[in-house]
Amino acid sequence: MLVRIEEQSPIARRVVITVPAPLVSREFSGAYNRLSQKVSLPGFRRGKIPAEVLRKRYGSQIALEVAQSLVDEGWQTVMRDHGVLPVSQPRFEGQLGPATPDSEYTFSFTVEVPPEFDLGTYYGLPIERTDWQIPGGHIEHELTHVADSASTWEPVGDRETAAQGDMVIIDFKGKRDGVPFEGGEAQDYELELGSGRMIPGFEAAVLGQKVSEPFTFDLTFPESYPHAALAGASVTFDATIKDLKTKVVPPIDDELAGTLGMADLEALKAEVRKRMLAHWDGQSRTEVHNALREALANSYSFDLPPSLLEAELAERRKSLESELPQETADRDEKLEDGLKIARGDAEKALRVNFVLDAIAAKESLDVEESEVNRQIEAIVRSSGSYAARMRQMYKDEGRKSALRRRLRHDKVLDFLLLKANVTLIPKDIPAHNHDGDHGHGET
DSSP states (O other): OEEEEEEEETTEEEEEEEEOHHHHHHHHHHHHHHHHHHOOOTTSOTTOOOHHHHHHHHHHHHHHHHHHHHHHHHHHHHHHHSOOOOSSOOEESSOOOOOOTTSOEEEEEEEEOOOOOOOOOOTTOEEEEEEEEOOTTHHHHHHHHHHHHTOEEEEOOSOOBOOTTOEEEEEEEEEETTEEEEEEEEEEEEEETTSOOBOTTHHHHHTTOBBTOOEEEEEEOOTTOSSTTTTTOEEEEEEEEEEEEEEEOOOSSHHHHHHTTOSSHHHHHHHHHHHHHHHHHHHHHHHHHHHHHHHHHTTOOOOOOHHHHHHHHHHHHHHHHHHSOTTOTTHHHHHHHHHHHHHHHHHHHHHHHHHHHHHHHHTTOOOOHHHHHHHHHHHHHTTGGGHHHHHHHTTSHHHHHHHHHHHHHHHHHHHHHHHSEEEEEEEEOOOOOGGGGSOOOBO
């Protein structure tokens, strides 16, 4: 098999392959032998059909199959023996014709390849990194929420009127124009007054009501309510409180620490500190990775394979189209503006990915199969009800390969961080506003 490779551009190669006649004939012989084992013809035993009979009946089909087989083998030879690493499918010149026994077979194609560029120096990149500090009082503030999460609910024994902070056990039934609506009814519903879980006005109407005394109140759903049928609707609720409970928060002491698996309060404080720093250091790592990508993007300039760029732009276009409302008057204009920005971002991302690949190769940085599998398991564990679907998705080699590349890039970025010229910027960790943890808008 004779292979000639021509450089059309830094990112494109033209390949001309000529298969000598003896190899073509050998491929024909193999094709007819395989065919004779599969087909049955009247008057002949399977495997004993003369080649001439097969040629007359299946000759044109076999000629095309042989051609395809020669092309496939040529494509593999180019990748295996000639160092061509394609990033696109081959574009064949003209239509592939059938092969002919005892004649050489020639075909040619163009393929895109990774860009070649001089890595130069990538040590000592100037980077700023946030050095998160824990201000005084933050650990104690977090401990109050640790204790709150360990709270229990005990019956209220000294009153029968609902107060802020109570857990009410309530039955309610909502009606619109006298007709019950879907999702508007519940029995023995546990509602913490002050949680903000219900639509505006619901909890206020429950405050001050007495256990076992039915009451009625009117409400209007917000215009922004996610269920369009109820958005802005005026409704009436009939409700009865069946029981009241009050929250009992345990004291912050060694006993609380013990219930959480810690040796004592000091160990619990140390764990809170450790988790707080881990969270913010993780955010800092993400920020510095982005900064390193930006620094690399500004350090290199080379042509990109058009097929990769167009594929990346197609994905970004889908995302933009899904984000823009269909009825927007200037939707097309906004889409075009967004695509201009997306093209620049896509070029930058692809260019940085090639640079990271090159650094990984030069520094012998790679990812073990066990690392990929651990990351897949972490993704599966965090996927909730979609866990089985995610596990199935990552059985796809293409998706698994993309994950391996992303992990390799993270490893390269961590390596570059070790070699970077880092300026630490001290910054206080902000207080966590746990009051904003509640959801809103249940019926």
